[in-house]
Amino acid sequence: MASQENQENVRNVKSAWSRLKGFPDKCVDLVTTSAREAKNFGKEDPRRIVHSFKVGLAITIVSLFYYFDFLYDGLGVSAMWAVITVVVVFEFSVGATFGRGINRAIATFIGGLLGVAAHRLASSTGNNAEPIVLGFSVFFITSIATFIRLFPKMKERHDYGCMIFILTFCLISVSGYRDSEVIEMAHTRLSTVMIGLSATGLICIFICPVWAGEDLHNLTAANIEKLGISLEAFQRKYFETTRNDKNQENKPPVDGYKVVISSKSKEESLVNFARWEPRHGKFKYRHPWDQYIKIAGHTRECAHRFYALYGYLHSEIPTPPIEISKKIEELCTTMSLECSHALKELAIVIKKMTRSPNSEAHLKNAEIAAKNLKLLVQSGLWPESDPLDVIPAAAVALLLIEIVCSTVKIADSVHRLSILSKFKSVDPARTPARFGVTVE
Amino acid sequence: MASQENQENVRNVKSAWSRLKGFPDKCVDLVTTSAREAKNFGKEDPRRIVHSFKVGLAITIVSLFYYFDFLYDGLGVSAMWAVITVVVVFEFSVGATFGRGINRAIATFIGGLLGVAAHRLASSTGNNAEPIVLGFSVFFITSIATFIRLFPKMKERHDYGCMIFILTFCLISVSGYRDSEVIEMAHTRLSTVMIGLSATGLICIFICPVWAGEDLHNLTAANIEKLGISLEAFQRKYFETTRNDKNQENKPPVDGYKVVISSKSKEESLVNFARWEPRHGKFKYRHPWDQYIKIAGHTRECAHRFYALYGYLHSEIPTPPIEISKKIEELCTTMSLECSHALKELAIVIKKMTRSPNSEAHLKNAEIAAKNLKLLVQSGLWPESDPLDVIPAAAVALLLIEIVCSTVKIADSVHRLSILSKFKSVDPARTPARFGVTVE
Numbered sequence: 001m002a003s004q005e006n007q008e009n010v011r012n013v014k015s016a017w018s019r020l021k022g023f024p025d026k027c028v029d030l031v032t033t034s035a036r037e038a039k040n041f042g043k044e045d046p047r048r049i050v051h052s053f054k055v056g057l058a059i060t061i062v063s064l065f066y067y068f069d070f071l072y073d074g075l076g077v078s079a080m081w082a083v084i085t086v087v088v089v090f091e092f093s094v095g096a097t098f099g100r101g102i103n104r105a106i107a108t109f110i111g112g113l114l115g116v117a118a119h120r121l122a123s124s125t126g127n128n129a130e131p132i133v134l135g136f137s138v139f140f141i142t143s144i145a146t147f148i149r150l151f152p153k154m155k156e157r158h159d160y161g162c163m164i165f166i167l168t169f170c171l172i173s174v175s176g177y178r179d180s181e182v183i184e185m186a187h188t189r190l191s192t193v194m195i196g197l198s199a200t201g202l203i204c205i206f207i208c209p210v211w212a213g214e215d216l217h218n219l220t221a222a223n224i225e226k227l228g229i230s231l232e233a234f235q236r237k238y239f240e241t242t243r244n245d246k247n248q249e250n251k252p253p254v255d256g257y258k259v260v261i262s263s264k265s266k267e268e269s270l271v272n273f274a275r276w277e278p279r280h281g282k283f284k285y286r287h288p289w290d291q292y293i294k295i296a297g298h299t300r301e302c303a304h305r306f307y308a309l310y311g312y313l314h315s316e317i318p319t320p321p322i323e324i325s326k327k328i329e330e331l332c333t334t335m336s337l338e339c340s341h342a343l344k345e346l347a348i349v350i351k352k353m354t355r356s357p358n359s360e361a362h363l364k365n366a367e368i369a370a371k372n373l374k375l376l377v378q379s380g381l382w383p384e385s386d387p388l389d390v391i392p393a394a395a396v397a398l399l400l401i402e403i404v405c406s407t408v409k410i411a412d413s414v415h416r417l418s419i420l421s422k423f424k425s426v427d428p429a430r431t432p433a434r435f436g437v438t439v440e
Numbered sequence: 441m442a443s444q445e446n447q448e449n450v451r452n453v454k455s456a457w458s459r460l461k462g463f464p465d466k467c468v469d470l471v472t473t474s475a476r477e478a479k480n481f482g483k484e485d486p487r488r489i490v491h492s493f494k495v496g497l498a499i500t501i502v503s504l505f506y507y508f509d510f511l512y513d514g515l516g517v518s519a520m521w522a523v524i525t526v527v528v529v530f531e532f533s534v535g536a537t538f539g540r541g542i543n544r545a546i547a548t549f550i551g552g553l554l555g556v557a558a559h560r561l562a563s564s565t566g567n568n569a570e571p572i573v574l575g576f577s578v579f580f581i582t583s584i585a586t587f588i589r590l591f592p593k594m595k596e597r598h599d600y601g602c603m604i605f606i607l608t609f610c611l612i613s614v615s616g617y618r619d620s621e622v623i624e625m626a627h628t629r630l631s632t633v634m635i636g637l638s639a640t641g642l643i644c645i646f647i648c649p650v651w652a653g654e655d656l657h658n659l660t661a662a663n664i665e666k667l668g669i670s671l672e673a674f675q676r677k678y679f680e681t682t683r684n685d686k687n688q689e690n691k692p693p694v695d696g697y698k699v700v701i702s703s704k705s706k707e708e709s710l711v712n713f714a715r716w717e718p719r720h721g722k723f724k725y726r727h728p729w730d731q732y733i734k735i736a737g738h739t740r741e742c743a744h745r746f747y748a749l750y751g752y753l754h755s756e757i758p759t760p761p762i763e764i765s766k767k768i769e770e771l772c773t774t775m776s777l778e779c780s781h782a783l784k785e786l787a788i789v790i791k792k793m794t795r796s797p798n799s800e801a802h803l804k805n806a807e808i809a810a811k812n813l814k815l816l817v818q819s820g821l822w823p824e825s826d827p828l829d830v831i832p833a834a835a836v837a838l839l840l841i842e843i844v845c846s847t848v849k850i851a852d853s854v855h856r857l858s859i860l861s862k863f864k865s866v867d868p869a870r871t872p873a874r875f876g877v878t879v880e
Contacts, residue, residue, distance in 0.1 A: 038587070041590075041591060042587070048587060048590050049587065051586065051587075051590070052583040052584070052586040052587035052590070053583050055582060055583065055586040056578070056579040056580065056582045056583030056586065057579065059578060059579075059582045059606070059610055060575050060578050060579045060582075063574075063575070063578055063610060063614045064575075066614050066615060067571060067574070067614055068571075080611060080615065083607075083610050083611065083614070084607060084611075087582075087603060087606050087607045087610065088603065088607070092590070131507060131508075134503075134507070135500050135503070135504075138496070138499060138500050138503055139496040139497065139499075139500045140496065142495060142496045142499045142500075142527075143492040143493050143495065143496030144492070146491065146492040146495040146496065147478070147482070147488065147489065147492035150481075150488050150491070150492070150532070151481060163527060163528065166499070166527050167523075167524060167527045167528070170499055170503060170523050170527065171520060171523065171524075174503045174506050174507055174523070175506060175520065261701075262704065264702065265705050304744065304747045304748075305748070305751070307744045307747065307748070308744075308745070308747070308748030308751070308839075311745070311748070311842065377831065391817065391831060391834040391835060391838060392838070394831040394834075394835075395831065395834075395835040395838065398831060398832070398835065399748075402751065
């Protein structure tokens with residue numbers, strides 16, 4: 001018994017020792033993996049690194065106000081608010097920064113105004129009633145502002161503004177008791193906030209600006225392109241699977257359509273930010289940002305059909321045998337490829353902001369193939385086969401036909417965007433069809 | 441020409457006048473509609489009103505520190521930080537508040553520590569070098585912290601903490617030049633933050649607390665129930681549409697499954713918040729919150745299949761004629777209803793945290809119906825019909841079979857949750873099947 005316990009002890013000590021010995025190695029491992037991750041993260045989008053340095057620069061510059069005597073004398077301790085403003089307002093994109101900045105400026109102004117008013121009201125009631133009046137006004141104003149903050153529309157666009165309003169109101173109205181020069185205080189707070197905001201705004205816009213509008217524009221194009229790639233990949237995979245091709249394992253899984261479905265919240269916040277941005281680059285004042293939401297809606301609808309389509313790749317339902325899939329393969333392939341090319345062309349139209357007739361031509365081909373496929377399915381080609389084999393193949397065919405319809409909707413909404421934001425036209429005679437496939 | 445211009449002017453003046461006359465009415469309209477909206481918004485979830493008053497109360501209480509002389513003397517102007525902390529930290533749910541609060545406390549501590557260190561380092565280098573050393577340290581530390589903040593994992597859980605870290609670091613290190621008692625300052629800042637945090641925490645937990653964990657639990661149950669309702673509604677609508685029943689217009693559209701698909705980000709943030717919450721009510725310490733993410737994943741997968749299913753209600757493909765749908769109706773109805781009951785039972789299991797064998801019984805019935813349906817489809821019942829009529833009906837049948845598979849997955853993950861969080865068992869003999877349908 002004793003020797004067993006001894007052995008147990010020895011084992012425990014040994015394992016603890018080996019764990020302790022391994023600790024420095026683990027630390028080194030952690031540091032190196034973190035460093036590698038950070039490097040990749042920065043490489044993935046170098047704007048992240050630039051953004052970090054921009055923030056550092058803005059904070060350092062504004063800190064000077066706090067640091068040097070001749071600047072400090074004018075503003076006093078309140079100079080701190082300039083630093084806080086930069087830290088709190090500086091966001092990744094210009095739109096997000098402007099949204100926060102404008103919210104902060106307006107909220108500080110209104111909050112300060114109301115705070116001064118509450119202070120005046122309270123001090124006019126006499127010394128005894130003052131704390132009570134002040135307490136009640138703080139309670140009610142903050143409660144109402146908090147309630148308003150909860151509304152989805154406010155939460156989306158003005159959550160930060162409401163918070164700053166509450167903050168400024170409290171600070172001005174309550175501290176008013178102590179500092180009789182309340183208006184002076186409100187004025188200093190507003191001016192320091194303005195110093196912080198201008199430093200942030202200037203650095204944000206003039207040093208490698210990141211435009212949310214541009215990101216939205218590119219994301220929309222990329223999502224449509226992803227659908228095109230997914231469709232092509234589906235066509236390849238489905239007919240390979242039915243042929244039991246062994247190469248399929250080597251190809252990476254293409255599930256770009258899933259990214260499209262999950263990018264809804266990102267698109268919405270980008271549209272929100274883009275609305276705050278001034279005119280820049282290719283994007284004029286009053287660029288139709290709402291149209292992107294419509295395009296995204298159609299794109300997502302199409303992506304949902306992809307979900308159903310890809311279900312037939314991994315489904316419990318066996319894939320149809322070759323003699324069945326063979327019959328629909330040609331038309332399905334034409335339809336998928338033409339539709340995929342149309343989607344890719346639409347992505348290029350958005351990316352280059354130049355109208356092109358290619359996507360229409362591809363779509364027309366896809367629609368003709370769809371019509372023929374419908375006729376083929378209708379003609380009842382497989383009376384001798386097992387219906388359980390036929391149905392998945394036919395369902396895939398019908399889904400592909402629906403995807404063509406979805407693509408037409410996407411094309412229409414992109415066309416509408418091209419009219420609203422006046423894309424350039426290109427002479428069709430001078431641009432050869434990018435993809436040589438024109439099957440009829 | 442002149443008279444035309446005159447007429448134009450008169451018309452302009454008239455329209456301007458009528459617009460001006462309508463202005464007060466419009467204002468009244470705006471106020472009444474806003475008030476009505478606010479009332480409905482509060483009625484929808486009364487916790488919103490309670491939350492607003494809680495925030496108002498907390499701010500009012502903490503303002504007292506700033507207001508009364510005997511409290512103010514101890515803390516000075518820094519008492520302001522207590523007010524700011526409450527405004528900034530108080531969120532709707534306990535988890536969100538705690539998350540922000542703990543982030544704020546830890547970030548203030550680390551930021552303060554590093555700020556003091558930077559200040560010491562700078563002042564040890566002599567007067568001339570001091571601003572340069574300080575400037576560089578602010579620049580690098582804030583740049584690095586901003587970069588770290590961009591990582592998705594950090595952004596999700598510690599975005600606020602990073603911001604507060606930058607803020608505290610800047611304020612302490614830079615203001616150190618002015619105020620030689622830097623440590624005293626860091627200490628005051630930390631203690632005022634703590635006062636704000638404790639006031640927030642106490643009011644948040646002890647006055648009508650809103651638990652993110654409970655919300656997540658209920659949301660998960662509600663989503664599963666929505667699928668059950670959607671499935672039942674689909675069954676009713678599909679077979680009504682094929683029968684051209686005129687009553688269908690009167691029933692409200694049931695698209696609960698769309699809500700399920702779009703609730704991903706809400707679930708993720710609730711899980712994030714729930715992790716910060718202490719043990720409460722039915723939820724023990726270390727409640728398996730991650731399991732909810734898994735359930736939500738399966739639920740969403742099922743909802744995607746609903747998307748495909750509902751596509752057949754509004755699709756370009758004509759609904760099959762009655763003689764075809766009639767043949768599959770019975771089995772499809774059994775399958776849909778049993779599956780729908782199983783989903784609703786699972787929702788009840790989660791809601792009441794009590795295991796029940798009913799869902800399993802319903803699922804078994806659904807699986808038997810699915811098997812029979814497969815056989816029916818396989819037997820090739822419709823050799824004489826138009827294939828374009830047959831295929832949609834058969835595709836719907838196959839999709840329903842897949843939904844049964846999805847439901848089995850949901851049931852498994854709910855079962856796993858019931859084991860992990862030790863749901864009570866109920867004697868099956870004493871609980872009658874809630875839904876009397878047991879078709880065989």
